[in-house]
Amino acid sequence: MISAIVRDAPLDDEIDSELARFSPVTLREIESVSLMNRVDTKYVANDQLLPSLLAMLRDSYKVLEVEGMRRSPYESLYFDTARRDCYLDHHNGRATRLKFRQRRYKSSGVTFFEVKQKTNRGRTVKTRIPIPAIEDQLNEDSKELLGTTRSKYTQLEPQIWTLFSRLTLVGIDIAERVTIDTNLEFCDSQQDQPLEGVMIIEVKQERNQRGSPIRQCLRQLGVRPMRFSKYCIGSAMLDPNLKRNRFKRKLMAVGSHTL
Template identity: 75%
Template sequence: MIDELEPTSQLDNIDQALAKFTPTSLSEIDSVSLMNRIDTKYVSNEVLLAQLLEMVRADYKVLEVDGFRRSPYETLYFDTLHRDCYLDHHNGRATRLKFRQRRYMSSGTAFFEVKQKTNRGRTIKRRVPIASIEQTLDDASKDLVLQTRSSGKTLLPQIWTLFSRITLVGLNIAERVTIDTELSFSDEQQDRALEGVTIIEVKQERNLRNSPIRQCLRQLRVPPMRISKYCIGSALLNPTLKRNRFKRKLRVVGSHTS
């Protein structure tokens, strides 16, 4: 497991920008859960994020949990011995899966989650509650796995991720935006931190290009980029993994590292 990163001055600027947003609660955002959705992702840095938040604060509320607007998340990803989930993503398979245990540290809740990317470009997420993150799957988690095409394959814990998440909810459209900062990864041998990097994910029921945050990102010349924290973390931690199709993404991520 990995240690939480210390805050930086850029994060102070981000917190100041977040303080200007109208808050919303976990119960209020349940209506915008978007478990079946279109995702659009972006990679940027903490300097630009503070500017972006100032630009969009009139169009979104921010999730606040126990007075905090950046919430720590802890995730343990599972994959097969031969990293089938990683390779499906690397090789461009249209339909692919990811399996993870995630603890929402602000609320104290934890889930085993299955994310499926369909050949229509949609993301479908299913999950079951768990008591805590463990190195093995409980019966309810195994039952969920049995409903996927990986039902005959053994899943093993592979890498940890830790990050702080900002969650925005659109005021005028059904849209959620998650912004991950303080990203770090670890396995049994080592850990890696992506200091200064932010990953922004816009989640919509359908592809709405008039989204305020997407328009602002275009103004700031931040292009969309398909990226997986699990795959990037795996490639950073394990140099033996196939990575040819991830080299450009790794360069982009590296260019935003402070």
């Protein structure tokens, strides 16, 4: 089930106005900073801060532009076992864990099956293959990629959708990519849950560099790093029966907008 939520038009206009002041970069140009093996630092903040944050970052980053769009809609369908083992691995703090998803990049029209692995050294390793479209089953190529992960979870089924708008910034003087997701919504076959007023910022680096421009700006704005999984938080919001002890503080924070 996929639905659309009402957007904050004035805020969207402010964000687009700030993005228009950035120099653009193309998909081809950012291939050198794809960072498929990287260190991730995530932040969760009130999306009202985004125009101010962008104004602070304008001289340090370029913005990805695809087909004239600087904010692109994304759709992801996450797969897990019937017992939600991937979810539970994350919840229980397992150092090495995997997530599986089909993701459609709507501005470019391409779709991938993607595997994200968190290693016991705190790195994120992403592998992916193109697929024709998002489907409720994995095709043979996707199953082959799944086999290369040596995951014990081979019987996967679709669990939840995540929908959001993403803007991508690329460092001018630093090998760094930043994604900022807004207008988040989680859906399953029964319901949908918007995550209003929240933005998810992910800083992707070859190695942990606390002095990067965006991390300095976030400190100035009082925004601290927060570990956050869209799949896990969305699953917990949609299914009250899932184990959630370790996620309660985050669920309360995003639900009450006390960010």
